[in-house]
Amino acid sequence: MFYSVELQMAGVILLTAMAVCGVSLWIKRRKLEKESDDSIEQDVSENI
DSSP states (O other), X not given: OHHHHHHHXXXXXXXXXXXXXXXXXXXXXXXXXXXXXXXXXXXXXHHO
């Protein structure tokens, strides 16, 4: 009984940690893409 409960709790903890890491990486990637798009637009406007 306890063995399965411990495995379930470990699964919940790991799933939560993976979800948090995935969201933080997604936010970081969006931020980097937005900054690169802004720098590209700035370079284009300076060259014109």
